[in-house]
């Protein structure tokens with residue numbers, strides 16, 4: 001059991017869990033999660049009671065709470081999709097967020113050790129990122145690693161890390177077509193590496209094992225309009241990842257991917273997933289070039305300013321793809337308004353070097 005001295009960021013980090021199920025999975029995480037505050041976002045029927053195992057310090061929000069707290073702005077929070085988790089990011093008052101799905105369990109590393117995914121994410125966030133020059137020995141700040149020969153000393157200080165993207169053993173986060181073609185495929189490959197995603201490169205951000213610095217990038221972690229009443233689902237985390245990456249590149253912040261692993265136990269239904277994803281699979285062939293060509297102005301010195309500029313570019317450039325993007329662009333602005341209403345002190349803080 002960790003002592004209070006070794007509980008990293010105990011009072012500076014919230015764990016956000018979106019759920020439509022019971023939370024028995026927390027029993028396996030108890031040794032690692034119990035010291036932290038949980039923010040549970042209950043999706044679906046608000047009259048259903050979600051049982052939280054004893055001994056955890058938590059706050060729980062259902063749809064009625066979201067509507068009560070945000071009023072008309074609640075329209076930007078998805079219903080019946082894991083995208084609802086971003087409400088937890090908004091109501092948190094902590095500097096760091098870790099979000100995990102309720103079908104993700106403690107994984108074991110090749111030595112047989114239980115992986116404290118939260119501790120690894122915290123390490124990732126507390127160490128700088130290196131987006132401007134790739135270190136071929138991967139994360140240079142780890143024990144037993146460093147910058148390799150030829151790495152410019154002027155770049156070794158790195159930049160602040162905004163996001164730590166973890167991976168998954170057992171059920172990988174495949175899209176529906178891949179799941180359908182490879183229904184029995186399980187990820188058993190433990191790759192002992194953490195990498196900074198280079199500046200100018202996008203990546204597919206998965207929301208099931210994800211940590212971030214809320215002060216640096218929180219307002220960009222909007223998981224979009226998904227699920228009930230929307231033409232698309234299961235692109236919530238992807239959308240947030242693309243928005244976050246272009247904003248991190250603009251503000252000089254870093255995103256890492258790799259360790260830690262969790263054990264993902266539940267394969268969602270590939271046919272249901274196909275119905276949710278299919279427009280995204282088609283649209284992303286236009287969405288990705290859009291994000292690859294996004295330019296934010298030098299006046300965009302805060303995440304909020306970047307995000308509102310991005311929303312306008314979404315409206316101007318993607319609405320021709322589908323009227324959905326008009327709605328999404330408006331929801332992006334509503335999200336920022338709601339964020340700033342709930343987080344007035346952080347409103348104008350400049351995050352990085354534009």
Ligand SMILES: O=c1ccn([C@@H]2O[C@H](COP(=O)(O)OP(=O)(O)O[C@H]3O[C@@H](CO)[C@H](O)[C@H]3O)[C@@H](O)[C@H]2O)c(=O)[nH]1
Nearest residue numbers: 018019020043080081082101102103206207208234268
């Ligand atoms: O309507 C819903 C459905 C689910 N949840 C909660 O969200 C997470 C994820 O649900 P689940 O594990 O069933 O789905 P996956 O397909 O494995 O999810 C991954 O795919 C992406 C979906 O966008 C995302 O990267 C991962 O989450 C669980 O905690 C459910 O309880 C919900 O809140 N509402």
Ligand SMILES: [Mn+2]
Nearest residue numbers: 101103266268
């Ligand atoms: Mn899952």
